[in-house]
Amino acid sequence: MTPLRTDIPDRLARTPPAARRHGGAVKALTWAQVVARRLERHGLAAPATDLPAAVSAMCGAHAQVMSAAEASIGVRVAGATRLDVRRALWAERTLVKTRGPRGTVHLLATADLPMWTGALGALPSPPYATGANALMTPAQVDRVVAAVGAALADAELTSEELTAEVVARCGPWAGERVMEAFQDRWPRWMQAMEVATRRGAMCFGPNRGRQTTYTSPARWLPGFQAAPPDQALSTLVRHYLHGYGPATPAHFAKWLAIGQRTAQELFAAAGLEEVTVDGAPAWVVAGDTDMPAGRPRGVRLLPYFDAYAIGCHPRDKVFPGRAGERALNRGQAGNFAVLLVDGTVAGIWHQRRSGKRIAVTVEAFGTLSPARLKALGEQVERLGEILEATPTLTLGEVTVGGHA
Incomplete structure (x- = not known):
């Protein structure tokens, strides 16, 4: 595996990647064009028809809260409900539940697994598992990853069952309860779970009652093999820019x-083209500079941790004015469900479910026109269809805090 360089020379870090690769005039874009393009590519201007392709285009749906993942996908796919998402995940296996960007649980398109594992497996170990925090040596981590892969090759195991298998293969040290977690202590080997997922040794299986299970990604994608790291990382950069570009290495x-220096290096290797957005430099995949003709339009309700809210930058333009104060948590997006108006965050919302009913409260940061109020009502109805519940809408202050 080719290691990622973090010692990029200052000259390389300062030089825009596209300026080193492309000559000629730099295309000037407006912020409105960029927003219209992102909405179109996310299925938020007009819904998509292919569910796995929609998930691929958004680079995965955050799935720490499954109902939020179902809503994120449903709002992008015409007619899709949470049952369609579950069918794609557990029956058709065109989606897979695993760890994606930032080490967080995502639903990813199964067809993208070689790219994701090749890219994420090449990244440094997570900070909580390195240095003074490390509970295992690199060699022990490798042993755990191999043991996990062998145990899950043709099985769906709970954490307790998987612990027994890893201890049997690695020795008692792997089961020592030394990992601090949620006011408890987990077995030592669990510090390597994220690495094992990144390297393609494990993913989530279907719940067994209330218990989470784990299994092998090869059961989703027969013949599964991680793509070569350099190829996977360049593909991931281009994949990200297709849905979230134009963007910068910092984004x-x-x-x-x-790290930003690592991002600079990856941009430099990916074959990109420089553009400007309202005069500021940004990058797209080389040749991918076409923009929609119209202005961004539409009202959408995006749930907690929606990919558009988390992945789109600059923050001050996606979350302007009051939105930056009310819908971000110390600059972090995703903790609040957001009202999107013409591609920009214009409010927050919350839902409370009771049986087959959901009460939706929307706090808009400005006055909504009659046309937008009508569109908001339609979005609430659509949310009810996705989550298979009867919704009601209340306009007013959201008093519930952000999701942890």
């Missing part, structure tokens, strides 16, 4: 939770 670094 990509924040999205993937990597």
Whole structure:
């Protein structure tokens, strides 16, 4: 595996990647054009028809809260409900539940697994598992990853069952309860779970009652093999820019939770083209500079941790004015469900479910025109269809805090 360089020379870090690759005039774009393009590519201007392709285009749906993932996908796919998402995940296996960008749980398109594992497996170990925090040596981590892969090759195991298998293969040290977690202590080997997921040794299986299970990604994608790291990382950069570009290495670094110098190096290797957005430099995949003709339009309700809110930058333009104060948590997006008006955050919302009913409260940061109020009502109805519930809408202050 080719290691990522973090000692990029200052000259390389300062020089825009596209300026080193492309000559000629730099295309000037407006912020409105960029927003219209992102809405179109996310299925938020007009819904998509292919569910796995929609998930691929958004670079995965955050799935720490499954109902939020179902809503994120449903709002982008015409007629899709949470049952369609579950069918794609557990029956058709065109989606897979695993760890994606930032090490967080995502639903990813199964067809993208070689890219994701090749890219994420090449990244440095997460900070909580390195240096003074490390509970295992690199060699022990490798042993755990191999043991996990062998145990899950043709099985769906709970954490307790997987712990027994890893201890049997690695020795008692792997099961020592020394990892601090949620006011408890987990077995030592669990510090390597994220690395094992990144390298393609494990993913989530279907729940067994209330218990989470784990299994092998090869059961989703027969013949599965991680793509070569350099190829996978360049593909991931281009994949990200297709949905979230134009963007900068700093934006990509924040999205993937990597160092900015590493992001600079990856941009430099990916074959990109420089553009400007309202005069500021940014990058797209070489040749991918076409923009929609119309202005961004539409009202959408995006749930907690929606990919558009988390991945789109600059923050001050996506979350302007009051939105930056009310819909961000110390600059971090995703903790609040947001009202999107013409591609810009214009409010927050919250839902409370009771049986087959959901009460939706929307706090808009400005006055909504009659046309937008009508569109908001339609979005609430659509949310009810996705989550298979009867919705009601209340306009007013959201008093519930951000999701942890």
